[in-house]
Amino acid sequence: MRIAVPALGLLLFVTAAVAAEVPEFPLTIRDHRFTPAEIRVPANVKVRLVVDNQDAAPEEFDSHALNREKVIPGKSKATIFIGPLAPGRYPFIGEFNAATAQGVVIAQ
Amino acid sequence: MKRTVHVVAIAAALCAQSAHADPDDYVATPAVEYGEREIELRFGTASKSGAERLSAASLAFGYGVTPWWATEVYGKFNRAGGAATHFDAVEWENKFQLTEPGQYFVDLGLLVELEYPQDRAEGYELRLGPLLQKDFGRVQVNTNFLLERHYRATEPEVTELGYQWQVKYRWREDFEFGAQGFGDMGQWDRWDAAHDQKHTLGPAIFGKINLGGRQALRYDAAYLFKASSAAPDRTLRMQLEYEF
Numbered sequence: 001m002r003i004a005v006p007a008l009g010l011l012l013f014v015t016a017a018v019a020a021e022v023p024e025f026p027l028t029i030r031d032h033r034f035t036p037a038e039i040r041v042p043a044n045v046k047v048r049l050v051v052d053n054q055d056a057a058p059e060e061f062d063s064h065a066l067n068r069e070k071v072i073p074g075k076s077k078a079t080i081f082i083g084p085l086a087p088g089r090y091p092f093i094g095e096f097n098a099a100t101a102q103g104v105v106i107a108q
Numbered sequence: 109m110k111r112t113v114h115v116v117a118i119a120a121a122l123c124a125q126s127a128h129a130d131p132d133d134y135v136a137t138p139a140v141e142y143g144e145r146e147i148e149l150r151f152g153t154a155s156k157s158g159a160e161r162l163s164a165a166s167l168a169f170g171y172g173v174t175p176w177w178a179t180e181v182y183g184k185f186n187r188a189g190g191a192a193t194h195f196d197a198v199e200w201e202n203k204f205q206l207t208e209p210g211q212y213f214v215d216l217g218l219l220v221e222l223e224y225p226q227d228r229a230e231g232y233e234l235r236l237g238p239l240l241q242k243d244f245g246r247v248q249v250n251t252n253f254l255l256e257r258h259y260r261a262t263e264p265e266v267t268e269l270g271y272q273w274q275v276k277y278r279w280r281e282d283f284e285f286g287a288q289g290f291g292d293m294g295q296w297d298r299w300d301a302a303h304d305q306k307h308t309l310g311p312a313i314f315g316k317i318n319l320g321g322r323q324a325l326r327y328d329a330a331y332l333f334k335a336s337s338a339a340p341d342r343t344l345r346m347q348l349e350y351e352f
């Protein structure tokens with residue numbers, strides 16, 4: 001127990017420090033479209049997308065290529081961690097409005 | 109007398125089955141989808157030479173209540189040998205997403221299931237444990253360790269340890285493939301002898317078919333072979349979810 005508490009504290013400190021270093025990329029949903037529709041991120045680095053859903057309706061960020069599915073309620077923000085990615089293109093959609101809400105992450 | 113022996117044999121088989129993973133058990137994953145409703149159908153059938161075939165099916169309704177909590181209620185049915193299918197239990201499953209996918213080295217969730225068996229001799233069953241997931245590019249690995257205990261049962265109350273795992277190659281959204289495995293070790297702090305433990309593994313397929321808007325069908329099936337002498341020789345398990 002005496003070892004567990006400092007070890008847990010160290011683990012939380014390290015994970016918080018690692019999380020703080022993750023580069024952030026903003027992504028907006030408005031009128032059921034993503035802006036920007038293309039996001040360029042560094043390859044082989046974990047990044048986080050901060051998705052701001054400015055529509056009143058919820059949207060689901062869905063990407064099989066990125067293995068992410070996340071519902072973002074209307075008028076709210078959500079963080080999605082992706083990567084580290086090999087160089088390439090990783091498409092994503094807004095599943096509730098797939099005809100218009102489309103985008104791609106380009107790792108380079 | 110012959111009929112009594114048959115009934116006792118079936119009851120014993122069902123008790124043995126309920127104390128371990130059902131043939132329709134599935135590999136839980138840690139992520140929760142907020143606001144998603146789902147109707148889920150599961151089926152599994154297991155055969156072992158010299159023993160009756162055991163089959164189980166479940167029908168469930170689930171809902172993503174918050175971004176970190178999903179709950180699901182199951183009606184469970186089972187059948188042993190040539191006996192009629194009967195209602196087995198009601199199960200309340202709760203899944204808690206503890207970390208954001210991809211945020212840390214592994215994604216972590218917690219599964220808590222409470223089962224109310226029809227046979228009151230089985231008391232109540234509690235199953236809980238961590239759900240772990242790690243992605244390696246297009247390869248997804250899940251491993252879960254689950255503790256199971258019956259309360260207010262006629263049998264002595266012991267806590268048993270089980271596990272589930274899967275590896276899948278996420279080839280296409282509508283068709284992924286890989287392998288799954290399930291096992292029961294026995295009492296959590298005093299495992300059964302190797303020949304009494306139950307381990308199964310085999311090939312599995314997965315997929316999601318988008319139906320437009322919020323609607324999708326998700327499937328998952330595996331054909332499992334025994335990896336220990338106490339396990340069923342063959343198990344076929346399937347899961348179909350309608351998400352909306």
